[in-house]
Amino acid sequence: MQKKLILDSKQLDITLSRLCQQLIENHSNFSNCVLLGLQPRGIFLAELIHQRLKSLKVNVPLGYLDATFHRDDFRRRDTPVKASENRVPFAIEGKNVVLIDDVLFTGRTVRAALDAMISFGRPAKVELLVLVDRKATRDLPIAADYVGKYVDTHDTQKVLVELKADGSTRNKIWLINRE
Amino acid sequence: MSKLSQRHLLGIKDITREDIELIFETADNFKDVINRPIKKVPSLRDVTIANVFFENSTRTRLSFELAEKRLSADVVNFSASGSSVKKGETLLDTVNNILAMKVDMVVMRHASAGAPHFLSKHIRANIVNAGDGTHEHPTQALLDGFSIREKLGGVEGTKIAIIGDILHSRVALSNIFALKKMGAEVMVCGPPTLLPKFISTLGVKVELEVKKALEWCDVANVLRIQLERQQLKYFPSLREYTLYYGINKKMLDDLKKKIVLMHPGPINRGVELTSDAADSQHSIILDQVENGVAVRMAVLYLLAGAA
Numbered sequence: 001m002q003k004k005l006i007l008d009s010k011q012l013d014i015t016l017s018r019l020c021q022q023l024i025e026n027h028s029n030f031s032n033c034v035l036l037g038l039q040p041r042g043i044f045l046a047e048l049i050h051q052r053l054k055s056l057k058v059n060v061p062l063g064y065l066d067a068t069f070h071r072d073d074f075r076r077r078d079t080p081v082k083a084s085e086n087r088v089p090f091a092i093e094g095k096n097v098v099l100i101d102d103v104l105f106t107g108r109t110v111r112a113a114l115d116a117m118i119s120f121g122r123p124a125k126v127e128l129l130v131l132v133d134r135k136a137t138r139d140l141p142i143a144a145d146y147v148g149k150y151v152d153t154h155d156t157q158k159v160l161v162e163l164k165a166d167g168s169t170r171n172k173i174w175l176i177n178r179e
Numbered sequence: 180m181s182k183l184s185q186r187h188l189l190g191i192k193d194i195t196r197e198d199i200e201l202i203f204e205t206a207d208n209f210k211d212v213i214n215r216p217i218k219k220v221p222s223l224r225d226v227t228i229a230n231v232f233f234e235n236s237t238r239t240r241l242s243f244e245l246a247e248k249r250l251s252a253d254v255v256n257f258s259a260s261g262s263s264v265k266k267g268e269t270l271l272d273t274v275n276n277i278l279a280m281k282v283d284m285v286v287m288r289h290a291s292a293g294a295p296h297f298l299s300k301h302i303r304a305n306i307v308n309a310g311d312g313t314h315e316h317p318t319q320a321l322l323d324g325f326s327i328r329e330k331l332g333g334v335e336g337t338k339i340a341i342i343g344d345i346l347h348s349r350v351a352l353s354n355i356f357a358l359k360k361m362g363a364e365v366m367v368c369g370p371p372t373l374l375p376k377f378i379s380t381l382g383v384k385v386e387l388e389v390k391k392a393l394e395w396c397d398v399a400n401v402l403r404i405q406l407e408r409q410q411l412k413y414f415p416s417l418r419e420y421t422l423y424y425g426i427n428k429k430m431l432d433d434l435k436k437k438i439v440l441m442h443p444g445p446i447n448r449g450v451e452l453t454s455d456a457a458d459s460q461h462s463i464i465l466d467q468v469e470n471g472v473a474v475r476m477a478v479l480y481l482l483a484g485a486a
Contacts, residue, residue, distance in 0.1 A: 069212065069220035069250075069480075080484025082181035082201075083208040119217035 002177040006132070006151060006159070009171045015148040019129060020052045022146050023098065030060050032124070033096045038113050039066040039084035042101035044163040045131050049100060063088040065099075067112035070119075086116075093121035098146075102161045104130040107142035132159050132173060151175065182485045187299050187306040188478055190315035191356035199360060203325050205477035206470070213249060213472055223252035226483050228284040229277045232309070233259040233270075236288055238444050238468065239309050239319070243286050246475035252483075255282065270294060271301055278304055284483065287311075305482045313347050313408065319443050320353035322474040324361055326467045327398055330439050335362035340392040342368045343402030343424065343451050346375050347409065350402060350443045355381050368392035369424060372413040373404075389424050393431070398439040401426060401451050421450055428455040439463055 007015065027033055030053075037046025043064050050062040068083040099113055110128060117123065131148040137155065151159065153175065160174040183198050191199075212220055228247050232240055240256075247254045257277065259265075264273060274285060284305045287295050292314035299306050310316040328334050339358055345351045345367045358365050359382055366384040367374060379385055386392045393399055404420060414420050431438055440452075440461040448454050457464060 066208070068208070069222045071222075074222050074484055075225065078485070079182040080481060083205060085208070086211050115221070119215060119219070121216065 003160075004175045004177075005172060006175050007149060007173040012148075012171050012173065015131070016048055016052055019131075019146050019148055020049060020056060020058075023049075023053065023129070024056065024058060026127075026145075027096070030058055032094070033060050033098065034090055034092075035060050035062045035098050035100060036065045036088070036113075036117065037062065038099060038101040038109065039064055039068075039086075041103075041161065041163075042099075045102050045161075046100040048163070049129070060098075061090050063090065065113055065116055067109060067116040070112040070115040072108060072112065088120055091121055092117060092123050095121075095123050096125045096127070097123045098127045098129055100129045102130065102163065103132045103134065103159045104128070104142075104144050104147075105134050105137055105159075107138045107140035110142050111140055131161060131163075134159060149173070181481075183481050186482070186485070187295070187308075188317050188482065189295050189299060189306065189308050191317045191320050191353045191360070192315065194317075196360045196362075199321065199324065199357060202321055202474065202477045202481065203328060205481060206321075206325055206473045209249075209476040209480070210470065210473040212476075213469075219249050219251060221251045222480055223247070223250035223483055226250075226283045227253040227255070227281060228286060228479070229255045229257060229282045230309075231257045231274065231277065231285055231287045233264065233287070233289045233294075234310065236309070238471070239288065239316075242468070242471040243307075243309060243318075243475055246472050246479060247286075249472070250476055250479060252284075252479070255280075270298070274298055274302060278302055284479065307478060307482065310349055312349065313352075314349050315353045315356075316349040316443075317353050317357075318471070318475050318478060319350050320357035321478070322467055322471040323350075323354055323400060323441060323443070324357050325474050326441065326463055326470050327358075327363075327439070329466070329470065330463055331397065334358060336364075337398060338364045338366070338396045339398045339400060340366040340368055340386070340396035341400045341402065342389060342392055342426070344373045344404045345369050345378065345402070346373045346413070347405040348402050350400075354400060355383055359383075366392055366395060370414050370420070389426065390430070393426070393434060393438065396438070398441060399426070400441040400443075402443065403445065403447055403451060417450055425449075425451060425453065426456050427453040428459045428461075431456060431459060431461050441467060443467070 037043035064087040066084045066086045068081050127145040129146040130144045133147040133150050134153045158176040162172045286307045286309050288309040292312035294311050295306050295308040341351050368386040442464050
């Protein structure tokens, strides 16, 4: 198994700053905006973005969304995916939602997340923020509005995101070749 | 692993503690779903489920049907009264005919113990036992365990008394299996004629006085006297049963401790429970009903997903 470093903790730090600046640039005010991290792994990135925006004097409510029951591969795999907690402590109705996930691959998780989100209410607008966008691997017509890094990959490769919400120096992103 | 060890849910006896924990964790998520503005998820949209009830039921059948619909499954209902069973069709023929119409899962209640086990040897669909005679009623035990876990923070180490007609109760047997597997202490209490002879071999305490049982336990799960299953006279009169084994609010208040009162329904008000006890702050009877839908959604989801 080969491992290649895509982003080290320093580069990751710069990328996160840029993503936050882009969010601020595109949202003249955040009064009607909420962040929704996708379970299970998008929530760490969402937490980091949330903290960093706070340090920039921008307060946006943060929630976690689980799309397990809306996935399209149920009964098409050996075991059902284990669900995670939904924590949506605000009304979605009429909000500008920023969905946050770590890696955008086939787009199927995002499709499921859109469905899951809509069962909480009708948002005014939805945007997608991802840390890594795997180019040319999409199964569905889905694109991200904010991208940390574009990576050229193929199906047999895997992107590994090591991310902790405490912003530690161990945060790294790897590209892994599977045999 | 997020998969049950069994293809069917025939009884609690056949499943593991890990299975029960997985069902509870999944039910947590479904409880969240059924409390949302849109109480429905599309997981089982390509699954057809037959509810085959050879015996009467309101709560269980309604609860299963709601669980199925909230998972977006297609549902067909069958009840023995008004069907060809009356014309002499066998159980296997009836179910095979239903399955020939491309049904993926069968939820079955039957008056004979072991009917779903028999069926599981002959058909491919997943089977969920919704009560077989006086044998098991696994989803009721799961929802009882789930309700205890929700109310007390866990099942392990809690003391649970099952009070009433233990002999004819499938709820009692499934509860004993489930609670023992989860690490609870279990006591049964009732008139000696309504306690099975070898019940203590299941590792439960036996108590004949209801007051002592209430003093001992954290949770009292009170069962109905199943007159429809009693061909013999097990006690002189209902009035006498109520006198010795009926529970009222004063008995619960006088305990000077927190006690949780449960009942699987239907309640015979004024027999095993007085109205003031059933409606008291001790009672979580209606929470049990709500949790029933979430737990059944979890069972159906986990069985269907591992197909």
